[in-house]
Amino acid sequence: MEANIRTILRFLSQIYTNDLVKADRNEVLETINKNAIFSFSFISLLITSSLVCTLGLLLNSAPVVIGGMIISPLMWPLLKTALGISYEQPRYIRQAILLLVLSVLITFITSSFITFLSPIKFVTSQILARTSPTLLDLIIAIAAGTIAALGITQPKISESLAGVAIATSLMPPLCVSGIGLALLDYPTFTGGLLLFITNAVAIIFVAVIVFFFLGVKRKTKGSIRRKGAAILLGIIVIIAIPLYYYLNMYSFKLTAYQKTKDVLQSSFSEISSSIIVNNVTTDFSSSSNDILSVEAQILLPEDISISYTEQQKLVSALENSLNKKVNLQLTIQRRISILTEKDVHFSQIKQKIQKVFSEDIKNMNPKLSIDSLLVDKIGENWGVDAVLRGDPASIITEDDRKTIQEHIKSVTKERILLNIQMIPLVELRSTESVINEKISNEVKSYIIENTDPDLALLPQVDVIKNDNKENILEINVSISAPSSYEPPEMLFSDLKKNLEKEYQKKCTIHLALVDENMRVF
Numbered sequence: 395m396e397a398n399i400r401t402i403l404r405f406l407s408q409i410y411t412n413d414l415v416k417a418d419r420n421e422v423l424e425t426i427n428k429n430a431i432f433s434f435s436f437i438s439l440l441i442t443s444s445l446v447c448t449l450g451l452l453l454n455s456a457p458v459v460i461g462g463m464i465i466s467p468l469m470w471p472l473l474k475t476a477l478g479i480s481y482e483q484p485r486y487i488r489q490a491i492l493l494l495v496l497s498v499l500i501t502f503i504t505s506s507f508i509t510f511l512s513p514i515k516f517v518t519s520q521i522l523a524r525t526s527p528t529l530l531d532l533i534i535a536i537a538a539g540t541i542a543a544l545g546i547t548q549p550k551i552s553e554s555l556a557g558v559a560i561a562t563s564l565m566p567p568l569c570v571s572g573i574g575l576a577l578l579d580y581p582t583f584t585g586g587l588l589l590f591i592t593n594a595v596a597i598i599f600v601a602v603i604v605f606f607f608l609g610v611k612r613k614t615k616g617s618i619r620r621k622g623a624a625i626l627l628g629i630i631v632i633i634a635i636p637l638y639y640y641l642n643m644y645s646f647k648l649t650a651y652q653k654t655k656d657v658l659q660s661s662f663s664e665i666s667s668s669i670i671v672n673n674v675t676t677d678f679s680s681s682s683n684d685i686l687s688v689e690a691q692i693l694l695p696e697d698i699s700i701s702y703t704e705q706q707k708l709v710s711a712l713e714n715s716l717n718k719k720v721n722l723q724l725t726i727q728r729r730i731s732i733l734t735e736k737d738v739h740f741s742q743i744k745q746k747i748q749k750v751f752s753e754d755i756k757n758m759n760p761k762l763s764i765d766s767l768l769v770d771k772i773g774e775n776w777g778v779d780a781v782l783r784g785d786p787a788s789i790i791t792e793d794d795r796k797t798i799q800e801h802i803k804s805v806t807k808e809r810i811l812l813n814i815q816m817i818p819l820v821e822l823r824s825t826e827s828v829i830n831e832k833i834s835n836e837v838k839s840y841i842i843e844n845t846d847p848d849l850a851l852l853p854q855v856d857v858i859k860n861d862n863k864e865n866i867l868e869i870n871v872s873i874s875a876p877s878s879y880e881p882p883e884m885l886f887s888d889l890k891k892n893l894e895k896e897y898q899k900k901c902t903i904h905l906a907l908v909d910e911n912m913r914v915f
Contacts, residue, residue, distance in 0.1 A: 422546055422610050426477050427486075430470035432493055439467040440497055444504040447569040452509065454518035459566055466565040468497055469542055472594055476543065476601030479622035480611050487622075494594075498568065505572025517573075517582060524570045525585030528641035531563075532592050532634060538563045539597030543604035563593040592633050599626040643678070650676045653715045654688055661708050668695045686718045691725045700726070743806055744769045747778060750805050751812075754798045761785055765817060775809045778802070783817045790816055830857040833893070837869060840889050845882075860899075867899040872906045881905060 429436075443466040450458030471494035478486030509515065517525075567589035574582030602623055605611065611619070655674045662669040670693040677687050694700070705722070712720040747769050755762055762784040770777050778799075782790065799812040834855040841853045852874055859868035873881070886903055893901045 419610050422605075423477070423481070425546060426470065426474050429467070430474040430490060430493060432496060436467050436470075436493075437500065439465050440500055441504050443467070443565050444501045444569055444572075445508055447565050448505040448508045448573065449512075451518065451520045451566065451569055451573060452512050452514045454520050456520060459520060462569075463565055468494075468564040468568075469597075471497060472539075472564075472597050473542060473546060473601055476598045476605060477610065479598070479602045479619055479626075480605035482612050482618040484618065498590075501565070501568045502572045502575060505569040506576040509573045509576035515577060517577075517579065520566075521570050521573060521582065521586075524567045524589055525574075525582050526640055526644060527567075527585065527589035527592055527637060528644050529634060529637040530641060531589055532596055532630070532637055535563050535593040535596035536600050538593070539600035540604060542597065543601040543608075547604065547608045547610065563597070564590060567593065588633075588636075592637065595626055595629050595633065599623065599630060602626065647676055650686060650716055650718075654690075654712060657711050657715050658690055658708070661711055662692065665700070665704065666695065666698050669693065669698065684719060685721055686716060687721045687723070688712060689723045689725070691727060693727050695728075700724070740771065743776070743808060746806050747776060747802055747808075747810070750802050751778065751780065751798060754801055755780075755782065758790075758794060758798075759784065762790075772811070775811050776806075778810060778812045779815075780813070781815045781817060785818070790814055826860065830860055833857050833860070833867070833869070833897070837871065837889065837893075840892070841871070841873070841885070844885055844888075858904075865899040867893060867897055867901045868904070869893075869901070870904045870906070872908060874908045879907065881907070 443462045445462075446465070447459055447462030450456070450460075450462055471490045474486055474490035475494070478484065478488075478490060567586040570586030571583050571590060572586075574580070574584070574586060602619070606619065651674065654676050655671070658671045658674060662671055671690055672693065673689075673691040675689045678685070692700070705724070709720055709722050712722065748767055751767065752764060755764060762782050765781040765783045766779075767781075768777075768779045795812055795814050798814075799810050802808075802810045802812065834857055837855045838853050854872040856870045856872075857867070858870055859866055861867075871886075875881075886905065890901050890903055893899075
């Protein structure tokens with residue numbers, strides 16, 4: 395084991411070469427001081443870079459934005475600030491900060507002025523990408539600052555490479571902030587400015603460390619260096635807190651977007667494979683981070699609709715998948731196909747069949763309603779399937795069906811096959827009426843079963859009172875019988891006892907005899 399470790403270390407020592415050399419302090423000082431001055435060339439590069447970056451952001455063109463990054467001189471004031479801290483030269487720090495402030499103001503003015511003149515006055519994806527900084531942007535800025543400082547101190551590392559790396563992190567967010575200022579868009583302004591400040595502080599901090607370890611320093615007590623590094627580190631820690639929060643939010647948004655898209659596509663595919671889901675967006679509600687706003691554009695065929703129940707089912711599926719309350723907004727667009735002459739003729743016949751059938755049903759029985767009516771071409775025939783709903787007393791006979799079918803044929807001059815189904819419209823009954831009907835049937839059955847069959851009695855029974863509070867049950871019994879008929883007293887006494895025992899109420903039976911030979915004219 396030890397032999398293997400020695401072999402690995404020997405191999406690494408052979409391929410590893412520390413080519414970092416102590417920086418030429420005078421050369422570094424000369425290079426930075428020469429470039430970090432408020433001169434005509436500096437202002438020209440700054441304005442040009444700001445102009446190109448702003449136009450690239452407004453045009454949503456990444457290549458144009460990159461072109462503006464390359465010519466940006468914003469790295470020099472930052473490197474001079476880092477040099478002043480590492481070299482313990484307060485004059486450098488003051489000069490660099492003044493130059494940086496002037497550069498920010500000029501960039502703000504330029505980008506805002508270009509935005510004001512531009513006909514494009516909306517936030518593009520290139521702008522949006524720089525309005526929500528996260529902890530990852532801080533890490534990128536630290537890497538960019540390291541490359542910038544090494545590019546200045548190490549001959550093998552190109553200064554232009556450092557310029558590109560640092561410009562990538564500085565000019566675009568500053569221009570985004572200027573665009574937000576021109577559009578009076580507070581989130582865009584603050585988001586771009588926060589990203590710029592994050593990058594600037596991280597670059598200065600890491601450049602101080604690189605300069606210190608590569609010898610760009612003076613032999614002093616180091617109080618300015620320690621104080622400056624401590625302040626920069628404190629600012630980084632303070633900035634890192636919201637950036638970490640934004641990173642978690644950004645991560646959730648990415649996950650939520652994919653989950654939302656999957657749920658929408660799978661749910662709508664269950665309704666119809668012809669439904670297309672486009673332009674899905676997810677964002678937290680302006681009122682609460684516990685509510686996720688979901689917007690989507692839905693392309694629907696002409697013959698499909700989304701019911702309220704299906705929408706609520708969709709919201710429930712999203713909330714279960716995302717573990718958050720969802721505010722769903724769907725923009726429905728109809729997919730309209732271009733109809734041929736044959737399609738138009740087909741549609742006209744279909745509408746005529748539906749109209750004739752509806753009028754015939756209405757004329758035949760106004761109380762009937764059409765529950766559903768499906769009309770389709772089946773070979774040479776037109777199939778018409780109707781479901782009607784109405785009172786059970788409303789009867790549609792086979793003759794009625796044939797009459798309607800023949801009428802549709804005569805109007806449309808087409809072969810028609812009509813099928814009608816009837817659904818009775820039954821009124822829901824109360825519990826009391828159901829119980830009263832049960833009592834009435836029991837009384838009828840008892841009387842018929844306990845009397846002479848030859849009499850063929852047909853009792854009519856009405857429950858006139860069934861009071862649960864007073865425990866009273868009153869029944870009227872009307873019997874059609876010969877005048878000579880005498881009802882057996884025992885029959886009704888037993889009936890009364892049975893009813894009182896079953897329903898636990900005091901029972902009264904009113905008996906009326908009607909002569910069966912009675913005639914009514």
